Amino acid sequence: MSIQIYNTLTRKKEPFIPMEEGKVKMYVCGPTVYNYIHIGNARPVIVFDTVRRYLEYRGYDVTYVSNFTDVDDKIIRTANELGEEVGELTSRFIHAYFEDVGALGCEKADIHPRVTEHITDIIAFIQVLVDKGFAYESHGDVYYRTRKFDGYGKLSHQSIDELKVGARIEESAIKENALDFALWKAAKEGEIAWDSPWGLGRPGWHIECSVMAREHLGDTIDIHAGGQDLTFPHHENEIAQSEAMTGKEFARYWMHNGYINIDNEKMSKSLGNFILVNDIRQQIDPQVLRFFMLSVHYRHPVNFSQDLVESSKNALERIRTAYNNLKYRLETSADLGDQQDIWMHKVNELIGDFETAMDDDFNTANAMAAIFELVKLANVYLLEENTQVNILSYFIETFDRLMGVLGLPFQSEGELLDEEVEALIEERLTARRERNFARADEIREKLKEQGILLEDTAQGTRWKRG
RNA sequence: GGCGGCAUAGCCAAGCGGUAAGGCACGGGUCUGCAACACCCUUACCACCGGUUCGAUUCCGGUUGCCGCCUCCA
Numbered sequence: 001m002s003i004q005i006y007n008t009l010t011r012k013k014e015p016f017i018p019m020e021e022g023k024v025k026m027y028v029c030g031p032t033v034y035n036y037i038h039i040g041n042a043r044p045v046i047v048f049d050t051v052r053r054y055l056e057y058r059g060y061d062v063t064y065v066s067n068f069t070d071v072d073d074k075i076i077r078t079a080n081e082l083g084e085e086v087g088e089l090t091s092r093f094i095h096a097y098f099e100d101v102g103a104l105g106c107e108k109a110d111i112h113p114r115v116t117e118h119i120t121d122i123i124a125f126i127q128v129l130v131d132k133g134f135a136y137e138s139h140g141d142v143y144y145r146t147r148k149f150d151g152y153g154k155l156s157h158q159s160i161d162e163l164k165v166g167a168r169i170e171e172s173a174i175k176e177n178a179l180d181f182a183l184w185k186a187a188k189e190g191e192i193a194w195d196s197p198w199g200l201g202r203p204g205w206h207i208e209c210s211v212m213a214r215e216h217l218g219d220t221i222d223i224h225a226g227g228q229d230l231t232f233p234h235h236e237n238e239i240a241q242s243e244a245m246t247g248k249e250f251a252r253y254w255m256h257n258g259y260i261n262i263d264n265e266k267m268s269k270s271l272g273n274f275i276l277v278n279d280i281r282q283q284i285d286p287q288v289l290r291f292f293m294l295s296v297h298y299r300h301p302v303n304f305s306q307d308l309v310e311s312s313k314n315a316l317e318r319i320r321t322a323y324n325n326l327k328y329r330l331e332t333s334a335d336l337g338d339q340q341d342i343w344m345h346k347v348n349e350l351i352g353d354f355e356t357a358m359d360d361d362f363n364t365a366n367a368m369a370a371i372f373e374l375v376k377l378a379n380v381y382l383l384e385e386n387t388q389v390n391i392l393s394y395f396i397e398t399f400d401r402l403m404g405v406l407g408l409p410f411q412s413e414g415e416l417l418d419e420e421v422e423a424l425i426e427e428r429l430t431a432r433r434e435r436n437f438a439r440a441d442e443i444r445e446k447l448k449e450q451g452i453l454l455e456d457t458a459q460g461t462r463w464k465r466g
Numbered sequence: 467g468g469c470g471g472c473a474u475a476g477c478c479a480a481g482c483g484g485u486a487a488g489g490c491a492c493g494g495g496u497c498u499g500c501a502a503c504a505c506c507c508u509u510a511c512c513a514c515c516g517g518u519u520c521g522a523u524u525c526c527g528g529u530u531g532c533c534g535c536c537u538c539c540a
Contacts, residue, residue, distance in 0.1 A: 011470090029540075037540090044540050074538075156535075162468045163536060205538085227540025232469095234539090257540070258471085264532070268539055295489075296479070301472080301533070308478060311490035315478095318489080321503065357480090365480055369488035379504055437499055444501080455502050466502095 003058065005223070006299060006361045008231060008254040009155055013361055016253065018222045024055050024062045025217040027251070029209060029226035029234070030112070032069040033093035034078040037100055038274035039289070039304065040227075040260040040267040046290055047257045047298040047362075048225050049106040050407055054358050057405045065216045066109040067209060068094055070116050071202055076191055086192050087116075100277040103286040105407040113212040115203060119194045122203045125211045125245060126183045126196075134244040138174050140186030140199045144206075146179045149240045155254060156232035163232075181237055183207045206237035210250070214242065224251035228299075231256055258301045260293075267304070275304070287408055288313045294364040294406055315372075316408070322375040323399050323410050324464065325382055326392050332459045335389040343381055343391050347398050350374045354402050364406065371402055417463070421452060428454070429461060 003016040018024045028048045031037055037045075045066075055062050069075075070090040079089045098108070115122075126142055129135035135144050146152050146160060153159050163179055182204035187193030193200040213221055219242075226235065235254065242250035259266050267274050280289065292312035296302040350370050357366035378395045381387065403409060417425075424443050431439040444454050453466040 031540080032538090041540050047540095072538090156469075158469060158536070228471095229535065229539055232535060233537085259534075259540070261533080266534070266539090270537095270539060292478095299471090300479090303478090308490090311478065314491090315489050325503070363480075365489095366487075369480070372488055376505095382503095383505065432499080435499070441500070453502070456498075456500095457503075462503095 003055075003359045004361050005253050005255065007252075008235075008256050011157070014253070018060070019220065019252070022059065022061055024060045024223065025221040026052065026055075026062055026064045026223040026225070027209070027213045027217060027221050028064070028066040028109070028224075029230055030066040030068050031097060032072055032074060033090045033097060034075040035093060035269070036096050036276045036278040038267060038269065038276050039280060040274060042101065042104055042277050042289075043260055043293055043298075043302075044225065044227050044257045045101045045106050046104055046293050046407070048255070049101075050294060050364060050405070051223075051225070051255070051362055052107070053405050053407060054362060057401075063111075063217065064109045065111045065113065065213065067212050068097075068112060068114045069205065069208060070094070070114045071192060072205055090114075090116075096278060100281070103281050104277065104290050105287065105409070107407075111216050113216060115208045115212075118208065118211055118215060119203065121215055122207055122211045123184075123194075123196050125214075125241075126203075126207065128245055129183065129241065132244060134240075135183055136176065137198050140201060141174065141182055142184035142198055143175050143180040144183055144237065144240060145176065146181070146240065147177055149244050151243065152179075152240055153236065155236045155239055158232070181206060181233065183241070206234055207241060209234070210238045210241040210245070213238075213250075214246070219246040219248045219250075221251050223253045223255060225255040225257075228256040228258055257298045261301050261303045262305075264303060284309055285313065285316075288316055290406075291316045291408060294408075295368060297361075297363055297365050299361075319371060319375055319399075319403070320410065322378045322382075323396065326378055326395050326399070328457075328462055329382060329387050329459065330389060330392050330396075333387040333389045333392055338390050341391065343377070344394050346377055347374065347394055350377065351398060351402070354405075358405070367402075367406070371399075371406075374398065374402070417452070421447065421450070425454070425461065425463065432456075 004013040005016045006013045026048075028044065031041055052062050052064050068090070071086060075086055075090060079086045082089065094114075102108075126135060129144065130137065130142065133145070134148050135142050153163065160179060184196060184198055184201050184207075185204055186198070187200040187202060191202070193202055213224070224235065224238075231254075239250050261267060262273050262275070265271065265273060288309060292309055293302060295312060295315075350373050353370040353373065354367050357363045357370060360366070374395075378399075381391065381395070400410065424447060428440045428443040431437070431443070447454060447463070448466070451465055452463050454461055454463050
C-alpha cells in the first residue's frame with residue numbers, strides 16, 4: 001500500500017506517486033519575517049517537517065524548499081516604525097525563526113531561498129508573463145490578468161464570477177479586473193526598491209513562490225504545502241503564474257494544514273490573539289508543544305489551551321518513562337544474543353500499525369496510538385522477571401525510530417548528579433536498609449525540592465528530573 | 467451570497483456500513499515500608515429529524531449549533 005495524500009486540488013485522498021521514483025520535490029510556504037512566529041505559524045512547519053521525515057523513513061530522497069518573504073508592505077512598515085533597515089529587521093527574525101522551529105524539533109530545509117536574492121529571476125519571470133499576455137503594466141505596477149488563465153479557481157474550487165461577488169476589493173481604475181493581482185509594485189518615495197523594465201519597485205507577494213519553487217525544484221513539483229488560508233488567493237495565484245509561464249502543471253499534490261484556535265477562534269497576527277513560540281517555549285517544553293500539535297490530524301483545527309498542553313505533557317511523559325525504564329533495565333538483563341521471539345513479533349505488528357496510520361494521509365493521531373500500544377507492550381514486558389538485552393534493545397530501537405519520525409527524539413539523561421546529591425541517595429539507601437523510613441522519606445522529600453525524583457524499583461533506586 | 471469544515475465519554479481525539487482505537491483526568495484494585503513507575507478493572511443511547519440498507523456513528527436529505535476561506539494571514 002502506498003502513501004495516500006489528501007490533495008486539495010482534487011479534494012480526495014490519492015496514492016502518492018512522485019514524478020521521479022524515489023525522489024520527492026517539496027515546497028512549503030514560509031513566513032514573512034517581520035516578527036517572531038506564533039504557534040499558528042509553527043503548525044505547518046511542524047506538520048510538514050513530519051511529512052518530510054516520514055517520506056524519508058519510507059525511503060524517499062526528499063528535496064525540501066521553504067522560503068522567507070523578506071520584503072513586503074508589513075516588513076517595510078515595521079522597519080520604518082522601528083527605524084531599522086529592512087535587511088537588518090529580516091535577518092534578525094530569520095535568525096529567530098531558526099531558533100524557534102529548531103527548538104520545536106524541525107529540521108532546516110535543504111534550501112531556504114529569500115525573495116531579495118531572486119529579484120532578477122522574478123523580473124525575468126514577470127517579463128515572460130507580460131510577453132505572453134498574462135500580465136500588463138499599469139502606472140508602474142504589473143498585474144496578472146486572471147481572466148486570461150483558464151484554470152483560475154481550480155484549487156479553491158471557485159469560479160471567477162463567484163469570487164468577484166464575494167470580493168471586498170473595490171473595482172480599481174488601475175486594474176482591468178478586480179481579481180487581478182500585483183506581480184510588481186511600483187515603489188513609493190523612500191521605499192526599498194529594485195530597478196525593472198517597469199521602473200523602480202518590488203515584487204508582489206505571490207510571484208516569489210512561483211519563481212523560487214521553479215528556480216530550486218523545476219517547473220513541476222511533487223508537493224506544495226502551506227496553511228489552509230493560503231489556498232486562496234496565494235496558492236491559486238501561484239498556479240496561475242507558474243502554469244501560464246511554463247504551460248506545465250505546477251504542483252501535483254497540494255497539502256494544507258488547519259489552524260490553531262484559541263478559545264475556538266483562529267489565531268492570527270491580525271486578530272492579535274497569538275502566542276509567540278519564542279515566549280511559550282520558555283515556559284513549556286517545546287517537545288510537548290510538538291506532541292500536542294501532532295496529536296490532532298493536520299487538516300483539522302486544534303484548539304490551544306493550557307489544560308490541553310498539560311495533558312499532552314503527561315502523555316509524553318508516559319512514553320518517556322517507558323523508554324527510560326527499558327534503558328534502565330538493560331543493565332540487569334541477560335544477553336542471550338540475537339533471537340526472534342513473540343515480543344519482537346508483537347513490536348513488528350505495532351510498527352505496521354504506525355506505518356498504516358502514517359500512510360493514511362499522515363494520520364499522526366493514529367500513529368501515536370500505535371506508539372502508546374508499544375508503551376503498553378513494553379511496560380508489560382518489563383513486568384517479566386527475566387528480561388533480555390536483545391528484546392529490550394529492539395523496543396528501544398523501535399521507540400527511537402518511530403518517535404524520530406514524529407520529530408520527538410528522546411533526550412539523553414547523561415547528566416551527572418553532584419556529589420552531595422549522590423551522597424544523599426547513598427545515605428537514603430542505608431537508611432532504608434536499616435528500616436529508618438523517616439530518614440529515607442526526609443531525604444526523598446529534600447531531593448524532590450531540588451527537582452530530583454527518586455524511584456525504588458526491584459532493580460534498585462533510580463532518579464530522574466521532574 | 468458562493469465554497470468548505472466540524473459536532474464521538476469529564477476533557478482531548480481516531481474511526482467513517484457490521485453495535486466505538488488511543489491519551490489525559492476520575493474511581494476501585496494489585497505492587498510498594500510509604501511513594502513513584504507500572505499492571506488490572508470500571509466509564510459512550512457517536513448533535514437532532516427523516517431516508518437508503520438485513521444492518522449506520524459511518525451513506526443520502528434536512529434541522530440546529532460552531533468555525534474557516536472568498537481581504538494581509540500558517
